[in-house]
Amino acid sequence: xxxxxxxxxxxxxxxxxxxxxxxxxxxxxxxxxxxxxxxxxxxxxxxxxxxxxxxxxxxxxxxxxxxxxxxxxxxxxxxxxxxxxxxxxxxxxxxxxxxxxxxxxxxxxxxxxxxxxxxxxxxxxxxxxxxxxxxxxxxxxxxxxxxxxxxxxxxxxxxxxxxxxxxxxxxxxxxxxxxxxxxxxxxxxxxxxxxxxxxxxxxxxxxxxxxxxxxxxxxxxxxxxxxxxxxxxx
Amino acid sequence: xxxxxxxxxxxxxxxxxxxxxxxxxxxxxxxxxxxxxxxxxxxxxxxxxxxxxxxxxxxxxxxxxxxxxxxxxxxxxxxxxxxxxxxxxxxxxxxxxxxxxxxxxxxxxxxxxxxxxxxxxxxxxxxxxxxxxxxxxxxxxxxxxxxxxxxxxxxxxxxxxxxxxxxxxxxxxxxxxxxxxxxxxxxxxxxxxxxxxxxxxxxxxxxxxxxxxxxxxxxxxxxxxxxxxxxxxxxxxxxxxxxxxxx
Numbered sequence: 381x382x383x384x385x386x387x388x389x390x391x392x393x394x395x396x397x398x399x400x401x402x403x404x405x406x407x408x409x410x411x412x413x414x415x416x417x418x419x420x421x422x423x424x425x426x427x428x429x430x431x432x433x434x435x436x437x438x439x440x441x442x443x444x445x446x447x448x449x450x451x452x453x454x455x456x457x458x459x460x461x462x463x464x465x466x467x468x469x470x471x472x473x474x475x476x477x478x479x480x481x482x483x484x485x486x487x488x489x490x491x492x493x494x495x496x497x498x499x500x501x502x503x504x505x506x507x508x509x510x511x512x513x514x515x516x517x518x519x520x521x522x523x524x525x526x527x528x529x530x531x532x533x534x535x536x537x538x539x540x541x542x543x544x545x546x547x548x549x550x551x552x553x554x555x556x557x558x559x560x561x562x563x564x565x566x567x568x569x570x571x572x573x574x575x576x577x578x579x580x581x582x583x584x585x586x587x588x589x590x591x592x593x594x595x596x597x598x599x600x601x602x603x604x605x606x607x608x609x610x611x612x613x614x
Numbered sequence: 615x616x617x618x619x620x621x622x623x624x625x626x627x628x629x630x631x632x633x634x635x636x637x638x639x640x641x642x643x644x645x646x647x648x649x650x651x652x653x654x655x656x657x658x659x660x661x662x663x664x665x666x667x668x669x670x671x672x673x674x675x676x677x678x679x680x681x682x683x684x685x686x687x688x689x690x691x692x693x694x695x696x697x698x699x700x701x702x703x704x705x706x707x708x709x710x711x712x713x714x715x716x717x718x719x720x721x722x723x724x725x726x727x728x729x730x731x732x733x734x735x736x737x738x739x740x741x742x743x744x745x746x747x748x749x750x751x752x753x754x755x756x757x758x759x760x761x762x763x764x765x766x767x768x769x770x771x772x773x774x775x776x777x778x779x780x781x782x783x784x785x786x787x788x789x790x791x792x793x794x795x796x797x798x799x800x801x802x803x804x805x806x807x808x809x810x811x812x813x814x815x816x817x818x819x820x821x822x823x824x825x826x827x828x829x830x831x832x833x834x835x836x837x838x839x840x841x842x843x844x845x846x847x848x849x850x851x852x853x854x855x856x857x858x859x860x861x
Contacts, residue, residue, distance in 0.1 A: 547852040553659030578686035578713040
């Protein structure tokens with residue numbers, strides 16, 4: 381008998397209605413928020429009395445940047461800060477936690493990229509060298525930044541990145557040929573791969589003309605938003 | 615938006631035909647319906663058996679304005695629409711197995727396959743929906759895990775009424791999803807409608823890896839949160855989810 385035939389359906393009364401957010405709060409996001417605030421301002425109760433000391437409860441960019449840096453340094457994956465009328469939540473996903481494909485030996489290139497606050501910072505740092513510097517010196521623990529830096533180090537290549545988080549497939553079905561291989565010529569309309577998320581199969585186009593010279597991800601691997609997939613020599 | 619419905623006696627696949635139409639610039643809201651499919655497809659080219667008049671084989675073409683990274687929510691939204699249509703046209707209550715299989719009791723009634731299409735006219739998404747109307751829709755060996763509208767309600771499925779309800783529900787949910795906070799509202803609705811959202815013991819098979827745990831709601835992008843015995847939260851965005859016996 382299949383497992384499906386033996387499951388118990390909870391009655392509607394028992395069915396929890398709460399969504400992901402309250403669960404994440406139970407996961408410790410608020411705890412971390414408190415800890416951060418304690419570290420900076422000494423012990424205070426988390427209540428409206430805390431926010432009364434902040435006439436402007438929002439954060440400016442410098443403060444936000446400091447926060448990102450601090451939580452990255454301490455390896456936090458989830459951080460939430462709440463003040464009256466204002467809330468900021470920062471979260472980073474570590475690749476090994478994202479189970480959306482079989483874990484295979486990493487044979488090709490940096491593919492552990494995770495979209496992290498640090499990676500986002502690095503990628504907006506203004507130039508490839510700045511991104512690389514921040515990846516290799518001040519942010520060594522963030523594979524997302526490293527992957528971006530590695531891809532941008534392949535000078536002159538057009539990098540096709542993932543528009544969504546999902547699972548990367550090189551062929552339309554398990555038994556068919558890959559869309560492209562190293563050396564394949566592509567033009568703007570060429571389909572280079574499929575990324576599956578929540579059973580939506582996303583066709584990804586090359587959006588440029590050239591030759592495939594790098595494939596950064598293996599078939600069946602999870603990919604993050606913005607992660608390099610292919611390098612195209614134009 | 616008003617749907618345009620194209621009806622065929624037989625097609626290889628309604629999704630393939632809708633994708634072809636999308637490449638030729640067809641507007642969103644185009645629906646393709648066939649009485650049978652000779653090459654019906656499921657995820658990763660699994661076969662979707664589609665005998666004449668035994669199932670509803672339906673695809674709709676959409677051209678969402680929202681960011682592409684939110685597009686996977688369309689598949690959860692579609693499962694909700696199927697549930698609403700079955701409720702209103704057939705008075706049949708259903709469950710949703712993450713992310714978008716529609717179940718009656720513990721057996722599968724409907725599968726959904728969504729695919730994006732890249733075309734000069736812009737990127738589109740095709741949502742393919744297969745609903746078993748009678749038990750002829752699936753092979754005998756699936757009887758333990760599949761079911762049909764007819765088997766569940768004890769009468770012939772009202773095909774035309776179901777098509778009308780489904781089209782209405784899809785367009786209504788689609789428009790709601792694209793409004794501000796539409797994604798949050800849809801996820802809340804999904805969470806309320808699916809027994810898989812919270813507290814369900816599941817096994818997830820992704821390629822060669824298997825994880826087991828208890829479901830803990832959805833991520834904002836629709837990923838399923840599963841808490842393992844070790845207390846770790848795993849995020850599932852692909853793979854086959856199976857319910858386990860409750861302890």
